Structures are given as structure tokens and as C-alpha cells.
Amino acid sequence: MINRSIVRTLGFATVLVVGGYVSGSYADETTSEITLASTTSTQNSGLFDYLLPLVKKQTGVEVHVVAVGTGAALKLARNGDADVLMVHHKTSEEKFVSDGYGVKRFDVMYNDFVLVGPDSDPAQVKETATVVEALNKIKTKQAIFLSRGDDSGTNKRELELWEANGSTPKSASGEWYRETGSGMGATLNTVVAMQGYTLSDRATWISYKNKQNMEILFEGDKRLFNQYGVIVVNPEKFPHIKAKSAEIFVNWILSSEGQDAIAGYQLSGEQLFIPNAMN
Amino acid sequence: MNDLWQAFFKAISLVVTFDDKLLEIVFLSLRLSLSAVGIALLIALPLGAVLALTKFPGRRILVIVINVFMGLPPVVVGLFVYLLLSRSGPFGVFGLLFTPTAMIIAQVILVVPIVTAITRQVLEELHLEYDELLRSLDVPWYRKVTALVWDARFSLTTAALAGFGRAISEVGAVMIVGGNIDHLTRVMTTAIALEARKGDLVMALALGLVLLTVALGINLFAYSITETVKRRHQ
Numbered sequence: 001m002i003n004r005s006i007v008r009t010l011g012f013a014t015v016l017v018v019g020g021y022v023s024g025s026y027a028d029e030t031t032s033e034i035t036l037a038s039t040t041s042t043q044n045s046g047l048f049d050y051l052l053p054l055v056k057k058q059t060g061v062e063v064h065v066v067a068v069g070t071g072a073a074l075k076l077a078r079n080g081d082a083d084v085l086m087v088h089h090k091t092s093e094e095k096f097v098s099d100g101y102g103v104k105r106f107d108v109m110y111n112d113f114v115l116v117g118p119d120s121d122p123a124q125v126k127e128t129a130t131v132v133e134a135l136n137k138i139k140t141k142q143a144i145f146l147s148r149g150d151d152s153g154t155n156k157r158e159l160e161l162w163e164a165n166g167s168t169p170k171s172a173s174g175e176w177y178r179e180t181g182s183g184m185g186a187t188l189n190t191v192v193a194m195q196g197y198t199l200s201d202r203a204t205w206i207s208y209k210n211k212q213n214m215e216i217l218f219e220g221d222k223r224l225f226n227q228y229g230v231i232v233v234n235p236e237k238f239p240h241i242k243a244k245s246a247e248i249f250v251n252w253i254l255s256s257e258g259q260d261a262i263a264g265y266q267l268s269g270e271q272l273f274i275p276n277a278m279n
Numbered sequence: 280m281n282d283l284w285q286a287f288f289k290a291i292s293l294v295v296t297f298d299d300k301l302l303e304i305v306f307l308s309l310r311l312s313l314s315a316v317g318i319a320l321l322i323a324l325p326l327g328a329v330l331a332l333t334k335f336p337g338r339r340i341l342v343i344v345i346n347v348f349m350g351l352p353p354v355v356v357g358l359f360v361y362l363l364l365s366r367s368g369p370f371g372v373f374g375l376l377f378t379p380t381a382m383i384i385a386q387v388i389l390v391v392p393i394v395t396a397i398t399r400q401v402l403e404e405l406h407l408e409y410d411e412l413l414r415s416l417d418v419p420w421y422r423k424v425t426a427l428v429w430d431a432r433f434s435l436t437t438a439a440l441a442g443f444g445r446a447i448s449e450v451g452a453v454m455i456v457g458g459n460i461d462h463l464t465r466v467m468t469t470a471i472a473l474e475a476r477k478g479d480l481v482m483a484l485a486l487g488l489v490l491l492t493v494a495l496g497i498n499l500f501a502y503s504i505t506e507t508v509k510r511r512h513q
Contacts, residue, residue: 185476
């Protein structure tokens with residue numbers, strides 16, 4: 001007797017609560033709010049805090065950024081949980097489009113990756129000519145190297161660089177090669193604490209506030225080029241995708257207004273991203 | 280040490296200047312956690328009462344399961360709710376992912392086991408104490424339940440506060456299902472995580488101190504209410 005009426009009351013309450021929220025959420029469909037799955041590097045650098053109010057003002061589109069690694073962002077979009085993607089691993093992005101999940105991929109902007117480490121530079125990577133050689137020295141010396149280990153764009157690039165070196169350091173994982181499994185900023189915190197080396201995108205490095213005795217020890221190799229791309233998720237795959245607003249956003253960021261805005265974003269006197277859309 | 284002092288002063292300056300962004304985040308945190316605790320109480324109090332006062336097959340197992348669920352890792356709850364609410368998931372059509380509602384759902388799942396377990400424990404002990412008395416009075420069952428719940432109201436306040444503590448301090452689940460979207464789903468804990476990731480440890484710690492202050496306020500409020508009521512009954 002007790003059970004039944006309590007269950008009945010409970011069920012009723014649940015229906016009320018859930019019903020209320022659901023009806024509330026339907027109203028949002030008409031507004032021009034889109035979800036952008038992007039990377040921790042763009043969020044941690046503060047680019048979106050600067051860019052999104054401009055987008056809202058000039059196009060009326062409100063962009064909600066969910067910042068995860070590139071791998072996770074692509075997965076989110078494959079589940080239909082984002083309207084637009086802005087990530088940095090061209091091969092994965094092109095696969096995303098050719099698999100039918102994206103409409104078309106556009107170059108947006110670029111910067112580069114840098115090799116960061118303690119100013120004492122125990123593996124002496126400063127004097128090397130190429131990034132592959134620099135990594136080789138770290139490996140020979142068995143100096144501590146922190147990998148993102150999270151399938152992010154930076155992590156993918158780092159692994160490709162090791163591959164170019166003819167060796168994956170995964171066998172040394174837990175020894176001198178350490179995978180943090182976290183975002184760029186969190187990994188940099190670990191790098192500072194362990195006095196190790198890591199590969200970082202330049203934007204996150206410049207905006208990072210806990211540098212202590214860490215500095216850029218190697219930069220400038222063309223293998224360290226870091227291209228960001230933007231893709232609208234295919235509405236034919238997911239009918240709920242707000243393709244119209246998403247396209248307005250993409251058109252803006254590829255336009256001269258958007259490109260100029262990206263070029264104008266500076267931190268401590270340095271430009272963080274260089275726009276390179278085709279038009 | 281220096282960083283700790285800096286964090287302390289930063290926290291004070293954030294609070295006294297009524298920093299707009301901070302207020303927004305604090306209010307969202309409170310709104311979500313209080314709603315989650317409210318909904319969780321609607322589920323957990325009756326559930327705890329049923330487990331304490333009735334006998335049915337499977338009751339023991341349910342009690343154990345709920346005790347185990349008290350230790351649910353928030354990240355697991357976050358993933359579970361993510362998969363449910365994802366557009367590819369069973370409730371995808373409602374479009375709830377990356378909304379405050381999704382965060383409330385995750386928090387409710389985290390809070391219900393704690394409140395249920397404490398409610399059951401408290402009412403079971405009270406029931407043992409008063410069983411004979413209640414039976415001799417021959418009152419209907421609902422009078423029994425309300426009498427017991429009323430008698431246990433102070434302990435149940437503690438249960439609610441424990442649930443609130445779990446909800447407001449949690450980061451793993453709300454990060455996954457909320458997405459830490461600025462002005463929409465960014466709460467105290469996800470803001471702290473974000474500042475720490477930017478290497479701004481002073482700001483992160485300062486926000487942590489503000490969170491503690493907010494929790495202190497809620498607890499003081501609850502404490503003063505129970506004390507006032509207790510005094511009136513003496």
C-alpha cells in the first residue's frame with residue numbers, strides 16, 4: 001500500500017519535472033544558438049572570449065563552445081552533439097568530411113607547435129636543426145617528456161613526429177615518457193612540476209601563466225606547422241543540426257571581418273593565430 | 280606560501296567588488312545544486328522511508344546497491360548521462376546535452392544515493408525505537424511515516440546538506456554533460472578547473488575559496504534554522 005502510492009506520487013513528480021524541462025528546451029530550437037566543438041588550445045588561449053562577442057554582435061549567432069581535444073571533438077560531432085567543428089588535425093578532419101559527417105572543410109588560421117622545457121635544457125635540444133633530431137636527443141638522454149596522451153590534435157602531431165623518428169616511445173611510457181591524459185594547460189602544469197619537455201601549441205604556451213623556469217627550446221621547423229580547420233556538421237546526417245546559423249558563423253570567420261578579428265587577437269604583444277582562409 | 284596569500288587576497292577582492300562574471304557563475308552553481316538537491320529529496324526521502332519501514336523481496340540488495348552508489352565516481356555518472364542525452368542516445372531528441380538541465384540530471388543521480396542511504400539509516404533506527412508505541416496507538420501508516428520523518432527532521436537536514444555538498448563540489452560529471460560553456464553551463468568547479476588549466480593557479484584557488492564561502496553560507500543558514508526550530512520546541 002505504502003509502496004504503491006509513493007511510487008505513484010514519485011512517478012507523477014518525475015513527469016512534472018521532466019515535462020517542464022523538455023517543454024522549455026523546445027523553445028530554444030528557434031533561436032540562433034549553435035554548439036561549436038573545439039579544442040582546449042583555442043579555449044585556453046582566450047581566443048573565443050575575444051571572438052564570440054564579435055560574432056554575436058555582427059551576425060546575431062550565439063556560439064556555445066565545448067572545448068575538448070580534437071579527437072574528442074570529432075567524436076562529439078560524429079554523435080551529432082555539435083553543429084560546427086574547429087579543430088587542428090587535417091587528416092582526421094578530411095576523414096570526417098569524406099565519411100559524410102561534415103559538409104566541407106575550410107582552412108581558418110594557423111600557428112605553430114613549440115618544444116618547451118626547462119631553461120637548463122638537459123637534453124640540449126636548443127642546438128638541434130630539426131624537431132625530429134630534438135626528440136631524438138630527448139630519447140637518447142631519456143629526459144622526461146610529457147605527452148598529452150589524450151588523442152588531441154597536439155597529441156596526434158607529437159606521435160607523428162616520433163614516428164618520423166622511426167620509433168614510438170610508448171614502450172617507455174611511465175618511465176621517461178609520461179602521458180598525462182589531459183589538456184594542454186594541465187599538461188604544462190605537470191611539465192613545470194616534473195621539469196620535463198613537452199610539445200605545445202604556441203597560443204596555449206603564450207597565454208599560460210605558470211611558466212616559472214620553462215621556455216621555448218625549439219621552434220621554427222616546418223613540421224611544426226599547426227593548421228586549424230572549420231567544418232559544418234552535415235545536416236543530412238543529423239536533421240537537428242542548426243546548419244543555417246552554423247553557416248552564418250563559418251562564413252563570418254572566413255570573411256575579411258572574421259579574419260581581421262583573428263589577426264587582431266594579441267596576448268602580451270604577440271599575435272596568437274595567423275588567419276589563412278582562402279578568400 | 281606566496282601564491283596562497285595571493286589567492287586569499289584575490290578571493291577577497293573578487294567578493295567585495297561583486298565581480299559580474301563571478302556572480303553569474305556562483306548563481307548558476309547555486310541554482311543547479313539547489314534544484315538537484317530539491318529533486319533528489321523528492322525521490323530519496325520516500326525511497327529511504329520505504330526501505331526503512333517496509334519489507335519486500337530484494338530490499339536488502341537494494342540497500343546494498345544504494346550504499347555502493349554513494350561511491351559512484353562522478354565521471355562515470357557524467358559519461359552515463361552523456362550517452363543517454365547524446366543525439367545518438369535514447370533521449371537525444373530532447374536536445375538536453377550541454378544545458379543546465381543535463382547538469383541537474385547528473386547531480387540528481389549523484390545526490391539520490393547519499394540522501395536515500397542516510398534517510399533509511401535514520402528512519403530505521405527511529406522505527407526500532409518507536410515501533411511498539413506506534414503499533415499500540417493503532418494509527419494509519421501515513422501518520423506513522425509523517426511522525427517518524429518529523430521526528431528525524433534534523434538528521435534529514437544533515438542528509439540534505441551532505442547531498443548539497445556532493446552536488447556543488449562535483450566537477451567530473453558536470454564538465455562532461457555541461458561542457459563548461461561560458462555564460463551557459465560554467466559553474467564554480469568547472470571554472471576552477473579551467474583556470475588551473477590555464478596555469479592561473481592563484482585565480483583557481485581564489486575561486487575555490489569563494490566556493491568554500493558559499494558552502495559555508497548555505498550551512499550556516501541551515502544550521503541557524505534548525506537551531507531556531509529546536510529552541511522553539513524546548
